[in-house]
Amino acid sequence: MKKTFVTLDQLREITQEYPTPFHLYHEKGIRENIRQLKKAFAWNEGFKEYFAVKATPNPAILQILKEEAAGVDCSSLTELMLADLVGFSGQEIMFASNVTPEEDFILARKLNATIILDDITDIDYLEKVAGIPETIGCRYNPGGLFVINNEIMDTPNEAKYGFTREQLTEGFKRLQHKGVKHFGLHAFLASNTVANEYYPNLAKVLFETAVELKNETGAHIEFIDLSGGIGIPYHPEQQPADIFDVGERVRTVYEKVLIPAGMGDVKLYTELGRFMLGPYGCLVATAIHEKHIHKEYIGLDACAANLMRPAMYGAYHHITVMGKENEPYHHKYDITGGLCENNDKFAIDRMLPKIDIGDLLVIHDTGAHGFAMGYNYNGKLRSAEVLLKEDGSFELIRRAETPADYFATFDVINSFVSKLF
Numbered sequence: 575m576k577k578t579f580v581t582l583d584q585l586r587e588i589t590q591e592y593p594t595p596f597h598l599y600h601e602k603g604i605r606e607n608i609r610q611l612k613k614a615f616a617w618n619e620g621f622k623e624y625f626a627v628k629a630t631p632n633p634a635i636l637q638i639l640k641e642e643a644a645g646v647d648c649s650s651l652t653e654l655m656l657a658d659l660v661g662f663s664g665q666e667i668m669f670a671s672n673v674t675p676e677e678d679f680i681l682a683r684k685l686n687a688t689i690i691l692d693d694i695t696d697i698d699y700l701e702k703v704a705g706i707p708e709t710i711g712c713r714y715n716p717g718g719l720f721v722i723n724n725e726i727m728d729t730p731n732e733a734k735y736g737f738t739r740e741q742l743t744e745g746f747k748r749l750q751h752k753g754v755k756h757f758g759l760h761a762f763l764a765s766n767t768v769a770n771e772y773y774p775n776l777a778k779v780l781f782e783t784a785v786e787l788k789n790e791t792g793a794h795i796e797f798i799d800l801s802g803g804i805g806i807p808y809h810p811e812q813q814p815a816d817i818f819d820v821g822e823r824v825r826t827v828y829e830k831v832l833i834p835a836g837m838g839d840v841k842l843y844t845e846l847g848r849f850m851l852g853p854y855g856c857l858v859a860t861a862i863h864e865k866h867i868h869k870e871y872i873g874l875d876a877c878a879a880n881l882m883r884p885a886m887y888g889a890y891h892h893i894t895v896m897g898k899e900n901e902p903y904h905h906k907y908d909i910t911g912g913l914c915e916n917n918d919k920f921a922i923d924r925m926l927p928k929i930d931i932g933d934l935l936v937i938h939d940t941g942a943h944g945f946a947m948g949y950n951y952n953g954k955l956r957s958a959e960v961l962l963k964e965d966g967s968f969e970l971i972r973r974a975e976t977p978a979d980y981f982a983t984f985d986v987i988n989s990f991v992s993k994l995f
């Protein structure tokens with residue numbers, strides 16, 4: 575059974591100050607996890623995790639990761655601004671975007687971020703808008719299917735990202751002409767994979783390609799970026815990835831492919847988002863409605879606007895009814911939000927203890943791609959974010975939106991907004 579990182583007593587204390595719904599983050603879990611990751615890859619001298627900001631774009635969370643010596647992986651202007659505000663700079667910022675607007679590249683260059691180009695046409699475009707740096711990375715898309723143990727993990731041939739293999743050679747040569755001295759290679763071929771084999775398989779593809787590129791172009795490959803993609807066990811029956819096993823297997827491939835090629839100085843980077851934060855956040859909501867029609871429904875004060883994954887991907891998120899962990903799971907419910915969309919369901923046909931109005935529900939594993947994917951459909955407001963600190967105290971790290979926030983962008987219609995506020 576999945577356990578919550580927060581107790582009912584703690585939640586009662588928090589909800590006295592900050593009403594539900596809110597996303598709650600677990601500082602201790604976040605810190606312990608990144609320390610494990612760093613240990614698992616400590617064999618590589620240049621190893622660095624660049625946390626994918628899009629997963630949890632909150633400065634308090636980024637600050638914790640910064641204290642643990644992580645960098646950040648940004649993909650837009652505002653993510654770069656956020657990184658800058660938290661105090662990340664230069665080598666601590668990776669910029670891996672696609673379909674990139676001019677101002678994004680300009681800011682990335684100004685912050686001296688390491689840029690990963692998504693497309694061969696980005697070379698001339700970047701040169702024109704912001705200039706080519708001495709160190710740059712290219713994102714690789716090998717096409718085809720990405721298969722591990724005869725199982726299709728994902729479909730790179732359908733993915734919009736990256737250079738083809740031929741474009742990499744061509745791109746490296748063009749970049750060398752434009753003064754690039756140090757290269758990086760990046761790929762993201764499968765998402766949310768708990769299989770320990772994902773990184774080692776990806777590493778093999780990238781390492782072999784790096785050796786080829788070095789032989790073809792003479793380029794100095796400074797880093798290889800394994801990007802994101804390590805998954806988390808959303809379902810209680812899934813096993814988490816064993817990060818030490820992953821690290822050791824990547825090491826084996828490194829020693830087999832890169833070291834014999836005289837490339838034992840290549841730094842390994844990761845841009846994990848889900849693995850870093852997913853299990854260390856949850857959405858806390860209150861049961862505010864029950865409905866008995868053709869099925870049994872429990873309605874929450876949270877909705878898909880606070881957590882989109884179930885509606886968008888049919889994703890499983892485990893649910894704990896706080897204080898009833900040991901009661902029999904005899905009731906079959908659909909747990910819903912209040913959007914006028916029938917896919918606004920956190921769970922369908924879920925066996926749970928009997929839920930009463932006012933019960934606190936914890937929706938697990940929302941620490942990454944949870945709050946971040948929120949939206950304002952149906953005029954629903956984004957929730958607060960609260961940090962449960964290592965000493966057991968808690969801190970509001972983002973207030974809940976108010977109607978004034980919702981109406982703020984109508985400030986162009988002065989008469990309208992001044993009537994309201």
Ligand SMILES: *Cc1c(COP(=O)(O)O)cnc(C)c1O
Nearest residue numbers: 626670801802803845846847848
């Ligand atoms: C989304 C993304 C990540 C993080 O992915 P996770 O699945 O959260 O680990 C890393 N790098 C890039 C370029 C991404 O787009």
